[in-house]
Every structure is written in structure tokens, then in C-alpha cells.
Amino acid sequence: MTTTQIDNCKYVFNDRVKQVPDWSGPDYSFLESVDMAAFHRSIDGYAPTPLLSLPATAARLGLKEIYVKDESHRFGIKAFKALGASYAIFRFLQSRWREKFGDTVGFGPDSFKDSSLLAKLGAFTFCGATDGNHGRAVAWTAKKLKQRAVIYMPDNTAQSRIDNIKQENAEVVLVPGSFDDCVARCAADAERNGWQAISDTAYPGYMDIPRFIMLGYTGMFKEIEIDGKLNGHDNSGLDYVFLPAGVGGVAAAGTSYYVRRYGAERPKLICVEPSDCDCFLQSVKRGDGSPVSVGGDYKSVMVGLNCGIPSPVAWPIIRDGVHLFTAITDAYAFAAMRAYHKEGIVSGESGSAGLAGLIALQTDAALLPAARQIGLGKNSRILLINTEGDTDPINYKRIIAGESG
Numbered sequence: 001m002t003t004t005q006i007d008n009c010k011y012v013f014n015d016r017v018k019q020v021p022d023w024s025g026p027d028y029s030f031l032e033s034v035d036m037a038a039f040h041r042s043i044d045g046y047a048p049t050p051l052l053s054l055p056a057t058a059a060r061l062g063l064k065e066i067y068v069k070d071e072s073h074r075f076g077i078k079a080f081k082a083l084g085a086s087y088a089i090f091r092f093l094q095s096r097w098r099e100k101f102g103d104t105v106g107f108g109p110d111s112f113k114d115s116s117l118l119a120k121l122g123a124f125t126f127c128g129a130t131d132g133n134h135g136r137a138v139a140w141t142a143k144k145l146k147q148r149a150v151i152y153m154p155d156n157t158a159q160s161r162i163d164n165i166k167q168e169n170a171e172v173v174l175v176p177g178s179f180d181d182c183v184a185r186c187a188a189d190a191e192r193n194g195w196q197a198i199s200d201t202a203y204p205g206y207m208d209i210p211r212f213i214m215l216g217y218t219g220m221f222k223e224i225e226i227d228g229k230l231n232g233h234d235n236s237g238l239d240y241v242f243l244p245a246g247v248g249g250v251a252a253a254g255t256s257y258y259v260r261r262y263g264a265e266r267p268k269l270i271c272v273e274p275s276d277c278d279c280f281l282q283s284v285k286r287g288d289g290s291p292v293s294v295g296g297d298y299k300s301v302m303v304g305l306n307c308g309i310p311s312p313v314a315w316p317i318i319r320d321g322v323h324l325f326t327a328i329t330d331a332y333a334f335a336a337m338r339a340y341h342k343e344g345i346v347s348g349e350s351g352s353a354g355l356a357g358l359i360a361l362q363t364d365a366a367l368l369p370a371a372r373q374i375g376l377g378k379n380s381r382i383l384l385i386n387t388e389g390d391t392d393p394i395n396y397k398r399i400i401a402g403e404s405g
Contacts, residue, residue, distance in 0.1 A: 072389030087216030248314025272357030304350030
């Protein structure tokens with residue numbers, strides 16, 4: 001295991017990575033699901049998000065090509081999260097239909113459009129914990145279904161992110177503490193009130209919904225495959241994919257997609273976290289294959305990644321499939337947001353994490369050995385995910401103007 005820390009940026013190469021992980025057991029059977037794309041296409045307003053090139057940034061960093069899957073306009077809510085929340089709620093409703101009517105096919109991918117079917121299932125209250133984007137996605141889905149949503153947020157959340165969720169007709173509950181405190185409060189209230197939690201992190205007794213959310217996120221990577229600009233049958237057309245990690249949902253989605261699609265021939269997968277909230281890096285650094293919880297008062301501007309506990313659904317997938325783990329400071333998030341802006345792309349603080357990790361690897365003294373070891377260079381082709389737009393418009397304008405960082 002190789003690890004270093006200078007100026008608060010860190011990296012760890014994963015000694016436990018497998019060329020072809022064995023995901024054949026019952027804990028991984030959910031990965032066989034194939035209806036995600038059909039479900040997403042059935043939602044009003046669905047359209048694939050664009051795959052864009054960053055030629056100026058690639059030239060500046062000495063790389064061949066940088067591509068970004070731009071999620072900043074997904075479903076009009078400025079983030080990719082609706083792919084996961086909507087699919088998880090669909091699978092929950094499908095299971096309720098099966099329990100109520102004993103019918104395994106009566107509630108299909110297009111049933112969100114059928115108000116008569118939804119009426120037969122009755123009323124639900126969906127709840128979720130969030131730093132912003134996931135909660136908005138849960139609220140947005142509940143609103144489409146004419147159901148109630150209650151969303152738990154840290155009490156220091158930017159007002160614009162709170163307002164975004166309230167605009168989806170959801171009730172917002174502010175919780176003292178961190179995202180992890182919100183998860184605990186949401187779970188307790190759901191149990192007490194008979195609500196259905198739609199959480200993107202798993203915990204004992206609550207595994208299925210986070211699995212479905214992760215599956216929903218794979219839709220981004222499937223769209224890239226269908227687009228055909230990069231992917232070949234036996235080759236992804238990429239050398240590296242940068243995956244941001246909070247609780248790990250999107251990182252596990254990307255990891256599972258590339259492992260299952262390309263196996264040992266997959267691109268090198270690189271995980272990016274904030275330096276003060278790096279639970280996946282610390283888990284890999286521990287070296288025994290078990291996840292680590294990192295405590296503390298998380299301060300990173302990349303608020304969507306301020307999660308101190310790996311999801312037990314995401315962790316084993318990421319542990320088996322990701323090659324390199326990095327943790328970066330906010331200065332690189334600011335730099336990435338400005339680089340995106342110069343290329344005509346709006347990227348929020350968390351959305352910029354993948355590019356921030358790439359910039360850090362290519363320019364930060366602490367990470368240059370990792371860049372050399374993994375082979376980043378003039379012939380490298382890289383994929384990033386811009387996971388959000390300007391979900392805090394006031395702060396976004398400050399950062400782009402150079403007033404932060």
C-alpha cells in the first residue's frame with residue numbers, strides 16, 4: 001500500500017483491488033437488474049445528458065482528452081440524483097403492488113404515468129436525509145406522484161438548497177449536526193411514523209433502497225454506452241474514470257458498470273473525496289477490508305460529499321473495483337469550477353469534485369507520485385461526471401468571480 005499526505009491532499013493505492021471481482025453471491029444479485037433505462041425513459045422530461053469535451057483543460061493539464069458527462073440540467077433539478085431516487089421509489093411501489101395484488105408484472109416501468117394504478121396503492125410519505133441534491137430528488141419524485149415528502153438537512157445548509165426542496169412541496173426538517181445525524185433522525189422518524197425512508201446510504205435492516213438508488217445512477221454510464229462516442233464492444237475508449245464519493249452511491253454505480261462491462265480491461269477507476277471527510281480512503285488505508293467511519297465537523301465546500309460513513313452497499317463494490325483513492329482540499333474544487341466555467345459548463349461545488357481530483361493529481365506536490373504511478377500523461381483519455389450545476393447560485397457566483405478559494 002502506498003500512501004502520502006502533504007498540504008492536506010492524500011492518496012492511497014488499493015491493494016485489495018481485483019481484476020475481475022467475484023460478485024456472484026446473494027448480496028450482489030441486485031446488480032442483475034436491467035430495467036433502469038426503460039424506467040428512466042418513461043419519465044416525462046427524460047433526455048440523455050450530454051457528453052462534452054474539455055479541450056482547453058486537457059491541453060493545460062498535458063492530457064490527450066477529457067470528457068465530462070454533464071448532469072447540471074438533469075430533469076430540471078440541476079443534479080443527477082433523480083436517476084436514483086425515482087428508480088428506488090419505483091421499485092418500492094412495485095414491491096407494494098406485488099404484496100397487495102400478488103402480481104409481479106402489473107406495475108411496470110411506465111406506471112408512474114398511470115394515476116389509476118398509483119391510486120390503488122394509496123398514500124405514502126417519503127422521507128430522506130440530504131445535504132441538498134438527494135433530498136430534492138426525493139421531493140421531486142414525490143411531487144410527481146402527488147405524495148408527501150419530508151426531508152432532513154443539516155442546520156447549516158445553504159438557504160438556496162433548502163428553498164430548492166421546499167419548492168418541490170416538501171417539508172424540510174433542519175437537524176443540528178452532520179449529514180450522518182440527519183440519516184439517523186430520518187430513520188428514527190420513519191420507523192415511528194410509518195413513513196418510507198428513501199436513503200442513499202444503507203444501514204442494518206435497510207439495504208434494498210440504497211441498492212436501487214445505486215442502480216438508478218448507472219443510467220448515466222449506460223447513456224454513454226448508448227451514445228457510442230467512446231465505448232466499443234471490448235473497450236471503453238477511456239483510460240481513467242474519476243468518481244466522487246460521499247456515501248459511495250455514484251462511485252459504486254460507476255465501478256459496478258465498468259467492472260461488469262469490461263472486467264479486467266476496464267479503465268483505471270479513481271475515487272475522489274474531500275480531505276477532511278475521506279471515509280473511503282481511510283477504509284482502504286486500514287487495509288483489512290472493513291469500512292472506517294471518520295468523525296468530525298465536516299467543513300468542505302463539497303457538501304454533497306461530506307459523509308463520514310461508507311454505505312455498506314457501496315463499500316464492497318468500491319473496495320473490489322477502484323484502483324486509486326484520493327482526498328483533496330477545497331482549493332481544487334474552486335479551481336475546477338472555474339475551469340468548467342471557462343469551457344462553458346456550470347458545475348457546483350460537489351459537481352466539480354472529479355475534475356478537482358484530476359487537477360490535484362496533475363499539479364499538487366503530494367499527489368504527483370500517484371499520477372506518475374498510475375500513468376497519467378499526454379496520451380490519457382479521461383471521463384468525469386459533473387454531478388450538479390449551481391445548486392447554491394450565490395456562492396457559485398462568488399467562486400467564479402474569485403471571491404472564494
